[in-house]
Amino acid sequence: MYFGDINVKDSLDCILAHTIIINKKKFSKGTIITEIDKNYFINNKIRTIVCAKLDKNDYHEDKAANIIAETFQNNSIASEKAYTGRANILANKSGLLVIDEEKIRKFNKISDDITIATLNNNSTVKKGEMIATIKIISFAVKDSFIKKIKKTIYKKAISINPYIHKKCALILTHHKNKNEKLNSISERRVNERLKNLNCSLDITSYCEHDTKEISKKINIILKKKIDLIMILGSSAIVDIKDKIPEAINSSKGKIIRFGMPVDPGNLLLLGKIKNTHVIGLPGCARSPSLNGFDWVLEKVISGTNITKLNISNMGVGGLLKTLNIRAKSEKESKSYNITNIILAAGQSKRMREMNKLLIKIDNQTMIEKIVDISLKSSANNTIVVLGYENDILQRILDNKKITTIVNKEYLKGQSSSLQLGISALPEDCDAALIMLGDMPNINSRLINQLIENYNPNDNKSIIIPTYKNKKGNPVLIDREFFPDILSIKGDKGAKDIIKVNKNYIKELPQKNSTIVEDIDTKDDLANYLK
Numbered sequence: 001m002y003f004g005d006i007n008v009k010d011s012l013d014c015i016l017a018h019t020i021i022i023n024k025k026k027f028s029k030g031t032i033i034t035e036i037d038k039n040y041f042i043n044n045k046i047r048t049i050v051c052a053k054l055d056k057n058d059y060h061e062d063k064a065a066n067i068i069a070e071t072f073q074n075n076s077i078a079s080e081k082a083y084t085g086r087a088n089i090l091a092n093k094s095g096l097l098v099i100d101e102e103k104i105r106k107f108n109k110i111s112d113d114i115t116i117a118t119l120n121n122n123s124t125v126k127k128g129e130m131i132a133t134i135k136i137i138s139f140a141v142k143d144s145f146i147k148k149i150k151k152t153i154y155k156k157a158i159s160i161n162p163y164i165h166k167k168c169a170l171i172l173t174h175h176k177n178k179n180e181k182l183n184s185i186s187e188r189r190v191n192e193r194l195k196n197l198n199c200s201l202d203i204t205s206y207c208e209h210d211t212k213e214i215s216k217k218i219n220i221i222l223k224k225k226i227d228l229i230m231i232l233g234s235s236a237i238v239d240i241k242d243k244i245p246e247a248i249n250s251s252k253g254k255i256i257r258f259g260m261p262v263d264p265g266n267l268l269l270l271g272k273i274k275n276t277h278v279i280g281l282p283g284c285a286r287s288p289s290l291n292g293f294d295w296v297l298e299k300v301i302s303g304t305n306i307t308k309l310n311i312s313n314m315g316v317g318g319l320l321k322t323l324n325i326r327a328k329s330e331k332e333s334k335s336y337n338i339t340n341i342i343l344a345a346g347q348s349k350r351m352r353e354m355n356k357l358l359i360k361i362d363n364q365t366m367i368e369k370i371v372d373i374s375l376k377s378s379a380n381n382t383i384v385v386l387g388y389e390n391d392i393l394q395r396i397l398d399n400k401k402i403t404t405i406v407n408k409e410y411l412k413g414q415s416s417s418l419q420l421g422i423s424a425l426p427e428d429c430d431a432a433l434i435m436l437g438d439m440p441n442i443n444s445r446l447i448n449q450l451i452e453n454y455n456p457n458d459n460k461s462i463i464i465p466t467y468k469n470k471k472g473n474p475v476l477i478d479r480e481f482f483p484d485i486l487s488i489k490g491d492k493g494a495k496d497i498i499k500v501n502k503n504y505i506k507e508l509p510q511k512n513s514t515i516v517e518d519i520d521t522k523d524d525l526a527n528y529l530k
Contacts, residue, residue: 002053008041014051014141015060022046023518025398030061030084030139036391058140058362061085065134068114068149076160077131080423083405085136088423091125092483094198095162096302098122109147109314113137118158118310120317124298125160128480130427132158161302163197166227170201171217171234172242173209186232192295197301202226209234213278214247222251222276228300229273232281236267244280245269251276257308259316266291270311286311290320312404313504314462336430338451338476340374343493345387345410350521357437358396359525367393369440372398377447379433383424403441413491423483430456432482434494435474441514441528442474450476453506461504465515471507472515480503 006014029038033051041049054060059067065082066255069089076095080088087239090405091097099121107116126133153371166373170190172183183206191201196267207213213232220230236243240258248255253273258280262270264287269280277300284291295314299306344367348356357367364372367384374382382402384394387410394404407417418434419517425432430453433447450463454476461478477485477494484497498505519525 008052049298050407053138061136064141089132095160100157104430169203171231181230211246262318340379345417353501376444415488433476460506
């Protein structure tokens, strides 16, 4: 790859190195110079520009990132389309993130121009969450590096062990008399943790804080085919010969480890009786804050092997007190980050050689009108996906505070544009609001209404306007469903995803029909203009 000053006359298909503005027209970094761009530079007396020019053995940054992302692909992850040399990898399942750290370290030594960054190993992740990002540093990668990467198997380097439904039991001990209030808190906190991991608390049992009594309860529970037994004592476990570990041993079990280098959570005990894990809980299990019990529970529920060495290795990053304070502060200030995606790549075939997005409505083109509606809403960002006649549309939208991306494969249908829009979203985006470029009757109040009703914590993850029970557009969709969108094929949007996720939908009935009216034909346009 050549990088440096290039004569404008020789700049066709070169990659612009830095963003430049010429007579208020903006050319972004990474722009591939077209014939129109070249002539614009010449007409404005620009002689040289700083560009990258690819050799025949080079892969463009986006193509390289897409190929590399494919080498990591397995059914527990999903890859976004590369944008500006970056291909993000999303969780396709909720569960425990498992990373082959040695393979990732070796990967990052292949070339300074090729990088991958991941979340921490053994992180709990939700479906749709970004777990890794592949970034090409320069504008191109030599094919020799791509060949080297292809020779190594990375399919298990990043994977997710889903949380498997397990039947769980909790034993609560007491001295002489039960503490009903404390027991209620203990049961509630354990149950909340299990529900978050797709499990249930099937048995809660009570007994004296005595070795024989605890052992008796363990043996009764084992007969009921329980997968996990948790024991929370009225007194904390302070020694390997204390009551709870003694009870596990007398029930023909073994102690894997007592004590862990995680705070809170130091006084946790992990044991096993045949195939059933037993966890002696620290007192902090009654707290909703993250502690060592969470880390061990996540491994057990996900079916991840957990050994004495695994626990001893938890010390680095095991100081959770500060982390919990920081997380609480972030939670209190949480506001959702929403991006509008406008799909505007189609050919307007039914308009008979007329690009409907260029039709003037109220002294502005249709595409300008829909973009302005988006910008007036409370959404944080606007992305416009262009395709057919993108050069013309981009010139019209030059001065708008939006991100435009070009779908070179727009002939493949709407799914290709939708996936490109999803792939270009900001990394901290919580949900995307999908808009169609040919619905100029939509207003910013409707967009705000969709955003205001979005609440993933209350299963309101897909917000849809309706008119007389008919679903319309735009649609707001949570990032949990982004991996599903990335797997759509053909000329369709997210309808199939919506059909199979009815429990996550909130419908917003509208008084007029604008949400089901788009402009596809000249008759539609005539009716609209009337």
